[in-house]
Amino acid sequence: MEASGRLERTYAMIKPDAVGAGNAERIMQQIEVNGFTIVQQAKLQLTREMAEEFYAEHAGKPFFEGLVTFMSSGPVVALVLAKVNAIREWRTLAGPTNSNRAREEAPESVRALYGTDGQRNAVHGSDSPSSAQREIRFFFPNLVLDPVPDSASATEYIQKNLQPILTKALTALAKEKPSSDPNEAIVWLAHWLQKNNPNAPQVVS
Structure with a gap:
Protein backbone atom coordinates (compact mmCIF):
# COMPACT_ATOMS: atom_id res chain seq x y z
CA MET A 1 0.00 0.00 0.00
CA GLU A 2 1.42 3.34 -1.02
CA ALA A 3 1.20 6.23 1.41
CA SER A 4 0.24 8.54 -1.46
CA GLY A 5 -2.56 6.26 -2.66
CA ARG A 6 -6.24 7.10 -2.40
CA LEU A 7 -9.05 4.92 -1.20
CA GLU A 8 -11.01 3.86 -4.28
CA ARG A 9 -13.94 1.70 -5.27
CA THR A 10 -13.73 -0.70 -8.17
CA TYR A 11 -16.00 -3.23 -9.81
CA ALA A 12 -15.20 -6.94 -9.76
CA MET A 13 -17.20 -9.82 -11.14
CA ILE A 14 -16.85 -13.54 -10.54
CA LYS A 15 -17.69 -15.14 -13.86
CA PRO A 16 -19.96 -18.13 -14.61
CA ASP A 17 -17.08 -20.62 -14.83
CA ALA A 18 -15.84 -19.86 -11.31
CA VAL A 19 -19.34 -19.65 -9.83
CA GLY A 20 -20.34 -22.91 -11.51
CA ALA A 21 -17.23 -24.64 -10.17
CA GLY A 22 -18.12 -23.58 -6.62
CA ASN A 23 -15.18 -21.18 -6.27
CA ALA A 24 -17.02 -17.91 -5.58
CA GLU A 25 -16.60 -18.09 -1.79
CA ARG A 26 -12.90 -18.95 -2.09
CA ILE A 27 -12.35 -16.00 -4.41
CA MET A 28 -14.17 -13.61 -2.06
CA GLN A 29 -12.05 -14.90 0.83
CA GLN A 30 -8.91 -14.26 -1.25
CA ILE A 31 -10.17 -10.75 -1.98
CA GLU A 32 -10.69 -9.97 1.71
CA VAL A 33 -7.41 -11.57 2.80
CA ASN A 34 -5.67 -9.17 0.40
CA GLY A 35 -7.08 -6.13 2.16
CA PHE A 36 -10.16 -5.32 0.10
CA THR A 37 -13.51 -4.48 1.65
CA ILE A 38 -16.52 -5.92 -0.15
CA VAL A 39 -18.84 -2.92 -0.12
CA GLN A 40 -21.67 -4.52 -2.08
CA GLN A 41 -22.36 -7.91 -3.62
CA ALA A 42 -25.10 -9.57 -5.63
CA LYS A 43 -25.50 -12.95 -7.31
CA LEU A 44 -27.46 -12.84 -10.55
CA GLN A 45 -27.66 -14.27 -14.04
CA LEU A 46 -27.06 -11.94 -16.96
CA THR A 47 -29.50 -12.06 -19.83
CA ARG A 48 -27.97 -12.01 -23.28
CA GLU A 49 -29.10 -8.40 -23.65
CA MET A 50 -27.41 -7.41 -20.38
CA ALA A 51 -24.17 -9.09 -21.43
CA GLU A 52 -24.26 -7.34 -24.82
CA GLU A 53 -24.78 -3.97 -23.12
CA PHE A 54 -22.09 -4.54 -20.50
CA TYR A 55 -19.50 -5.56 -23.12
CA ALA A 56 -20.72 -3.13 -25.80
CA GLU A 57 -17.19 -1.74 -26.29
CA HIS A 58 -16.20 -5.13 -27.75
CA ALA A 59 -19.12 -5.35 -30.20
CA GLY A 60 -17.93 -6.36 -33.66
CA LYS A 61 -14.78 -8.07 -32.42
CA PRO A 62 -14.28 -11.75 -33.29
CA PHE A 63 -14.67 -12.91 -29.69
CA PHE A 64 -17.78 -10.84 -28.89
CA GLU A 65 -20.46 -13.47 -29.61
CA GLY A 66 -18.62 -16.15 -27.65
CA LEU A 67 -18.09 -13.75 -24.75
CA VAL A 68 -21.77 -12.81 -24.59
CA THR A 69 -22.83 -16.46 -24.76
CA PHE A 70 -20.40 -17.40 -22.00
CA MET A 71 -21.30 -14.51 -19.70
CA SER A 72 -25.02 -15.28 -19.96
CA SER A 73 -24.52 -19.04 -19.49
CA GLY A 74 -24.77 -19.07 -15.69
CA PRO A 75 -24.82 -16.96 -12.53
CA VAL A 76 -22.20 -14.33 -11.78
CA VAL A 77 -21.32 -12.56 -8.53
CA ALA A 78 -21.12 -8.78 -8.89
CA LEU A 79 -18.91 -7.01 -6.33
CA VAL A 80 -18.00 -3.47 -5.37
CA LEU A 81 -14.56 -3.45 -3.73
CA ALA A 82 -12.83 -0.72 -1.75
CA LYS A 83 -9.13 -0.33 -1.00
CA VAL A 84 -6.31 2.14 -1.50
CA ASN A 85 -5.56 2.04 -5.25
CA ALA A 86 -8.35 -0.53 -5.59
CA ILE A 87 -8.50 -0.52 -9.40
CA ARG A 88 -4.82 -1.31 -9.85
CA GLU A 89 -4.64 -3.63 -6.85
CA TRP A 90 -7.62 -5.73 -7.97
CA ARG A 91 -6.27 -6.11 -11.50
CA THR A 92 -2.96 -7.23 -10.02
CA LEU A 93 -4.66 -9.76 -7.75
CA ALA A 94 -6.82 -10.99 -10.64
CA GLY A 95 -3.72 -11.61 -12.76
CA PRO A 96 -3.11 -11.59 -16.54
CA THR A 97 -6.23 -11.97 -18.69
CA ASN A 98 -5.18 -15.36 -20.04
CA SER A 99 -5.27 -17.91 -17.24
CA ASN A 100 -2.43 -19.96 -18.74
CA ARG A 101 -0.21 -16.89 -18.79
CA ALA A 102 -1.35 -16.07 -15.26
CA ARG A 103 -0.14 -19.47 -14.06
CA GLU A 104 3.30 -18.69 -15.48
CA GLU A 105 3.63 -15.05 -14.43
CA ALA A 106 1.42 -14.72 -11.33
CA PRO A 107 0.80 -18.21 -9.92
CA GLU A 108 -0.96 -16.90 -6.79
CA SER A 109 -3.39 -14.71 -8.74
CA VAL A 110 -7.11 -15.46 -8.94
CA ARG A 111 -6.99 -16.37 -12.63
CA ALA A 112 -4.01 -18.67 -12.13
CA LEU A 113 -5.84 -20.51 -9.37
CA TYR A 114 -9.37 -20.62 -10.78
CA GLY A 115 -9.30 -19.72 -14.49
CA THR A 116 -9.10 -21.99 -17.52
CA ASP A 117 -8.11 -19.83 -20.50
CA GLY A 118 -8.44 -16.30 -21.90
CA GLN A 119 -12.23 -16.19 -21.74
CA ARG A 120 -13.08 -18.60 -18.93
CA ASN A 121 -10.74 -16.71 -16.65
CA ALA A 122 -12.77 -16.62 -13.42
CA VAL A 123 -13.04 -12.86 -12.84
CA HIS A 124 -13.45 -9.42 -14.37
CA GLY A 125 -12.04 -6.12 -13.14
CA SER A 126 -12.53 -2.48 -14.13
CA ASP A 127 -9.53 -1.00 -15.94
CA SER A 128 -9.99 2.70 -15.09
CA PRO A 129 -11.90 5.03 -12.74
CA SER A 130 -14.46 5.84 -15.44
CA SER A 131 -14.99 2.15 -16.21
CA ALA A 132 -15.34 1.36 -12.51
CA GLN A 133 -18.01 4.02 -12.09
CA ARG A 134 -19.92 2.88 -15.18
CA GLU A 135 -19.75 -0.80 -14.25
CA ILE A 136 -20.76 -0.22 -10.64
CA ARG A 137 -23.77 1.81 -11.79
CA PHE A 138 -24.67 -0.92 -14.30
CA PHE A 139 -25.08 -3.52 -11.54
CA PHE A 140 -25.83 -1.31 -8.53
CA PRO A 141 -27.78 1.69 -9.88
CA ASN A 142 -29.01 2.69 -6.41
CA LEU A 143 -25.58 2.70 -4.78
CA VAL A 144 -24.50 6.21 -3.81
CA LEU A 145 -21.02 6.83 -5.21
CA ASP A 146 -19.90 9.69 -3.01
CA PRO A 147 -16.14 10.27 -2.97
CA VAL A 148 -14.43 7.86 -0.58
CA PRO A 149 -12.51 9.82 2.07
CA ASP A 150 -8.82 9.05 2.37
CA SER A 151 -7.28 8.07 5.71
Missing part, protein backbone atom coordinates in the same frame (compact mmCIF):
# COMPACT_ATOMS: atom_id res chain seq x y z
CA ALA A 152 -5.99 11.59 6.38
CA SER A 153 -9.47 13.08 5.93
CA ALA A 154 -11.02 10.41 8.13
CA THR A 155 -8.43 11.03 10.86
CA GLU A 156 -9.01 14.78 10.70
CA TYR A 157 -12.78 14.27 11.00
CA ILE A 158 -12.39 11.99 14.02
CA GLN A 159 -9.99 14.35 15.78
CA LYS A 160 -12.16 17.40 15.13
CA ASN A 161 -15.66 16.03 15.64
CA LEU A 162 -15.47 12.88 17.76
CA GLN A 163 -12.39 12.96 19.94
CA PRO A 164 -13.36 15.96 22.14
CA ILE A 165 -16.79 14.61 23.11
CA LEU A 166 -15.51 11.04 23.51
CA THR A 167 -12.73 12.24 25.81
CA LYS A 168 -15.30 14.01 28.02
CA ALA A 169 -17.57 10.96 27.98
CA LEU A 170 -14.82 8.53 28.95
CA THR A 171 -13.58 10.87 31.69
CA ALA A 172 -17.11 11.03 33.12
CA LEU A 173 -17.39 7.25 32.90
CA ALA A 174 -14.11 6.78 34.78
CA LYS A 175 -15.31 9.10 37.56
CA GLU A 176 -18.78 7.56 37.81
CA LYS A 177 -17.74 3.88 37.59
CA PRO A 178 -21.39 2.83 37.14
CA SER A 179 -20.66 -0.91 37.21
CA SER A 180 -18.00 -3.54 36.70
CA ASP A 181 -20.28 -5.07 34.07
CA PRO A 182 -19.00 -3.91 30.63
CA ASN A 183 -22.52 -3.96 29.18
CA GLU A 184 -23.85 -1.61 31.86
CA ALA A 185 -20.88 0.69 31.33
CA ILE A 186 -21.65 0.81 27.60
CA VAL A 187 -25.31 1.64 28.30
CA TRP A 188 -24.25 4.39 30.73
CA LEU A 189 -21.86 5.80 28.12
CA ALA A 190 -24.57 5.76 25.45
CA HIS A 191 -26.99 7.63 27.72
CA TRP A 192 -24.29 10.19 28.59
CA LEU A 193 -23.52 10.81 24.92
CA GLN A 194 -27.20 11.18 24.11
CA LYS A 195 -27.74 13.62 26.99
CA ASN A 196 -24.63 15.68 26.20
CA ASN A 197 -24.83 15.62 22.41
CA PRO A 198 -23.73 19.14 21.33
CA ASN A 199 -25.69 18.77 18.08
CA ALA A 200 -28.97 17.71 19.68
CA PRO A 201 -31.94 19.94 18.75
CA GLN A 202 -33.02 22.33 21.48
CA VAL A 203 -36.56 21.82 22.72
CA VAL A 204 -38.33 25.08 23.49
CA SER A 205 -41.09 24.77 26.08
Whole structure:
Protein backbone atom coordinates (compact mmCIF):
# COMPACT_ATOMS: atom_id res chain seq x y z
CA MET A 1 0.00 0.00 0.00
CA GLU A 2 1.42 3.34 -1.02
CA ALA A 3 1.20 6.23 1.41
CA SER A 4 0.24 8.54 -1.46
CA GLY A 5 -2.56 6.26 -2.66
CA ARG A 6 -6.24 7.10 -2.40
CA LEU A 7 -9.05 4.92 -1.20
CA GLU A 8 -11.01 3.86 -4.28
CA ARG A 9 -13.94 1.70 -5.27
CA THR A 10 -13.73 -0.70 -8.17
CA TYR A 11 -16.00 -3.23 -9.81
CA ALA A 12 -15.20 -6.94 -9.76
CA MET A 13 -17.20 -9.82 -11.14
CA ILE A 14 -16.85 -13.54 -10.54
CA LYS A 15 -17.69 -15.14 -13.86
CA PRO A 16 -19.96 -18.13 -14.61
CA ASP A 17 -17.08 -20.62 -14.83
CA ALA A 18 -15.84 -19.86 -11.31
CA VAL A 19 -19.34 -19.65 -9.83
CA GLY A 20 -20.34 -22.91 -11.51
CA ALA A 21 -17.23 -24.64 -10.17
CA GLY A 22 -18.12 -23.58 -6.62
CA ASN A 23 -15.18 -21.18 -6.27
CA ALA A 24 -17.02 -17.91 -5.58
CA GLU A 25 -16.60 -18.09 -1.79
CA ARG A 26 -12.90 -18.95 -2.09
CA ILE A 27 -12.35 -16.00 -4.41
CA MET A 28 -14.17 -13.61 -2.06
CA GLN A 29 -12.05 -14.90 0.83
CA GLN A 30 -8.91 -14.26 -1.25
CA ILE A 31 -10.17 -10.75 -1.98
CA GLU A 32 -10.69 -9.97 1.71
CA VAL A 33 -7.41 -11.57 2.80
CA ASN A 34 -5.67 -9.17 0.40
CA GLY A 35 -7.08 -6.13 2.16
CA PHE A 36 -10.16 -5.32 0.10
CA THR A 37 -13.51 -4.48 1.65
CA ILE A 38 -16.52 -5.92 -0.15
CA VAL A 39 -18.84 -2.92 -0.12
CA GLN A 40 -21.67 -4.52 -2.08
CA GLN A 41 -22.36 -7.91 -3.62
CA ALA A 42 -25.10 -9.57 -5.63
CA LYS A 43 -25.50 -12.95 -7.31
CA LEU A 44 -27.46 -12.84 -10.55
CA GLN A 45 -27.66 -14.27 -14.04
CA LEU A 46 -27.06 -11.94 -16.96
CA THR A 47 -29.50 -12.06 -19.83
CA ARG A 48 -27.97 -12.01 -23.28
CA GLU A 49 -29.10 -8.40 -23.65
CA MET A 50 -27.41 -7.41 -20.38
CA ALA A 51 -24.17 -9.09 -21.43
CA GLU A 52 -24.26 -7.34 -24.82
CA GLU A 53 -24.78 -3.97 -23.12
CA PHE A 54 -22.09 -4.54 -20.50
CA TYR A 55 -19.50 -5.56 -23.12
CA ALA A 56 -20.72 -3.13 -25.80
CA GLU A 57 -17.19 -1.74 -26.29
CA HIS A 58 -16.20 -5.13 -27.75
CA ALA A 59 -19.12 -5.35 -30.20
CA GLY A 60 -17.93 -6.36 -33.66
CA LYS A 61 -14.78 -8.07 -32.42
CA PRO A 62 -14.28 -11.75 -33.29
CA PHE A 63 -14.67 -12.91 -29.69
CA PHE A 64 -17.78 -10.84 -28.89
CA GLU A 65 -20.46 -13.47 -29.61
CA GLY A 66 -18.62 -16.15 -27.65
CA LEU A 67 -18.09 -13.75 -24.75
CA VAL A 68 -21.77 -12.81 -24.59
CA THR A 69 -22.83 -16.46 -24.76
CA PHE A 70 -20.40 -17.40 -22.00
CA MET A 71 -21.30 -14.51 -19.70
CA SER A 72 -25.02 -15.28 -19.96
CA SER A 73 -24.52 -19.04 -19.49
CA GLY A 74 -24.77 -19.07 -15.69
CA PRO A 75 -24.82 -16.96 -12.53
CA VAL A 76 -22.20 -14.33 -11.78
CA VAL A 77 -21.32 -12.56 -8.53
CA ALA A 78 -21.12 -8.78 -8.89
CA LEU A 79 -18.91 -7.01 -6.33
CA VAL A 80 -18.00 -3.47 -5.37
CA LEU A 81 -14.56 -3.45 -3.73
CA ALA A 82 -12.83 -0.72 -1.75
CA LYS A 83 -9.13 -0.33 -1.00
CA VAL A 84 -6.31 2.14 -1.50
CA ASN A 85 -5.56 2.04 -5.25
CA ALA A 86 -8.35 -0.53 -5.59
CA ILE A 87 -8.50 -0.52 -9.40
CA ARG A 88 -4.82 -1.31 -9.85
CA GLU A 89 -4.64 -3.63 -6.85
CA TRP A 90 -7.62 -5.73 -7.97
CA ARG A 91 -6.27 -6.11 -11.50
CA THR A 92 -2.96 -7.23 -10.02
CA LEU A 93 -4.66 -9.76 -7.75
CA ALA A 94 -6.82 -10.99 -10.64
CA GLY A 95 -3.72 -11.61 -12.76
CA PRO A 96 -3.11 -11.59 -16.54
CA THR A 97 -6.23 -11.97 -18.69
CA ASN A 98 -5.18 -15.36 -20.04
CA SER A 99 -5.27 -17.91 -17.24
CA ASN A 100 -2.43 -19.96 -18.74
CA ARG A 101 -0.21 -16.89 -18.79
CA ALA A 102 -1.35 -16.07 -15.26
CA ARG A 103 -0.14 -19.47 -14.06
CA GLU A 104 3.30 -18.69 -15.48
CA GLU A 105 3.63 -15.05 -14.43
CA ALA A 106 1.42 -14.72 -11.33
CA PRO A 107 0.80 -18.21 -9.92
CA GLU A 108 -0.96 -16.90 -6.79
CA SER A 109 -3.39 -14.71 -8.74
CA VAL A 110 -7.11 -15.46 -8.94
CA ARG A 111 -6.99 -16.37 -12.63
CA ALA A 112 -4.01 -18.67 -12.13
CA LEU A 113 -5.84 -20.51 -9.37
CA TYR A 114 -9.37 -20.62 -10.78
CA GLY A 115 -9.30 -19.72 -14.49
CA THR A 116 -9.10 -21.99 -17.52
CA ASP A 117 -8.11 -19.83 -20.50
CA GLY A 118 -8.44 -16.30 -21.90
CA GLN A 119 -12.23 -16.19 -21.74
CA ARG A 120 -13.08 -18.60 -18.93
CA ASN A 121 -10.74 -16.71 -16.65
CA ALA A 122 -12.77 -16.62 -13.42
CA VAL A 123 -13.04 -12.86 -12.84
CA HIS A 124 -13.45 -9.42 -14.37
CA GLY A 125 -12.04 -6.12 -13.14
CA SER A 126 -12.53 -2.48 -14.13
CA ASP A 127 -9.53 -1.00 -15.94
CA SER A 128 -9.99 2.70 -15.09
CA PRO A 129 -11.90 5.03 -12.74
CA SER A 130 -14.46 5.84 -15.44
CA SER A 131 -14.99 2.15 -16.21
CA ALA A 132 -15.34 1.36 -12.51
CA GLN A 133 -18.01 4.02 -12.09
CA ARG A 134 -19.92 2.88 -15.18
CA GLU A 135 -19.75 -0.80 -14.25
CA ILE A 136 -20.76 -0.22 -10.64
CA ARG A 137 -23.77 1.81 -11.79
CA PHE A 138 -24.67 -0.92 -14.30
CA PHE A 139 -25.08 -3.52 -11.54
CA PHE A 140 -25.83 -1.31 -8.53
CA PRO A 141 -27.78 1.69 -9.88
CA ASN A 142 -29.01 2.69 -6.41
CA LEU A 143 -25.58 2.70 -4.78
CA VAL A 144 -24.50 6.21 -3.81
CA LEU A 145 -21.02 6.83 -5.21
CA ASP A 146 -19.90 9.69 -3.01
CA PRO A 147 -16.14 10.27 -2.97
CA VAL A 148 -14.43 7.86 -0.58
CA PRO A 149 -12.51 9.82 2.07
CA ASP A 150 -8.82 9.05 2.37
CA SER A 151 -7.28 8.07 5.71
CA ALA A 152 -5.99 11.59 6.38
CA SER A 153 -9.47 13.08 5.93
CA ALA A 154 -11.02 10.41 8.13
CA THR A 155 -8.43 11.03 10.86
CA GLU A 156 -9.01 14.78 10.70
CA TYR A 157 -12.78 14.27 11.00
CA ILE A 158 -12.39 11.99 14.02
CA GLN A 159 -9.99 14.35 15.78
CA LYS A 160 -12.16 17.40 15.13
CA ASN A 161 -15.66 16.03 15.64
CA LEU A 162 -15.47 12.88 17.76
CA GLN A 163 -12.39 12.96 19.94
CA PRO A 164 -13.36 15.96 22.14
CA ILE A 165 -16.79 14.61 23.11
CA LEU A 166 -15.51 11.04 23.51
CA THR A 167 -12.73 12.24 25.81
CA LYS A 168 -15.30 14.01 28.02
CA ALA A 169 -17.57 10.96 27.98
CA LEU A 170 -14.82 8.53 28.95
CA THR A 171 -13.58 10.87 31.69
CA ALA A 172 -17.11 11.03 33.12
CA LEU A 173 -17.39 7.25 32.90
CA ALA A 174 -14.11 6.78 34.78
CA LYS A 175 -15.31 9.10 37.56
CA GLU A 176 -18.78 7.56 37.81
CA LYS A 177 -17.74 3.88 37.59
CA PRO A 178 -21.39 2.83 37.14
CA SER A 179 -20.66 -0.91 37.21
CA SER A 180 -18.00 -3.54 36.70
CA ASP A 181 -20.28 -5.07 34.07
CA PRO A 182 -19.00 -3.91 30.63
CA ASN A 183 -22.52 -3.96 29.18
CA GLU A 184 -23.85 -1.61 31.86
CA ALA A 185 -20.88 0.69 31.33
CA ILE A 186 -21.65 0.81 27.60
CA VAL A 187 -25.31 1.64 28.30
CA TRP A 188 -24.25 4.39 30.73
CA LEU A 189 -21.86 5.80 28.12
CA ALA A 190 -24.57 5.76 25.45
CA HIS A 191 -26.99 7.63 27.72
CA TRP A 192 -24.29 10.19 28.59
CA LEU A 193 -23.52 10.81 24.92
CA GLN A 194 -27.20 11.18 24.11
CA LYS A 195 -27.74 13.62 26.99
CA ASN A 196 -24.63 15.68 26.20
CA ASN A 197 -24.83 15.62 22.41
CA PRO A 198 -23.73 19.14 21.33
CA ASN A 199 -25.69 18.77 18.08
CA ALA A 200 -28.97 17.71 19.68
CA PRO A 201 -31.94 19.94 18.75
CA GLN A 202 -33.02 22.33 21.48
CA VAL A 203 -36.56 21.82 22.72
CA VAL A 204 -38.33 25.08 23.49
CA SER A 205 -41.09 24.77 26.08
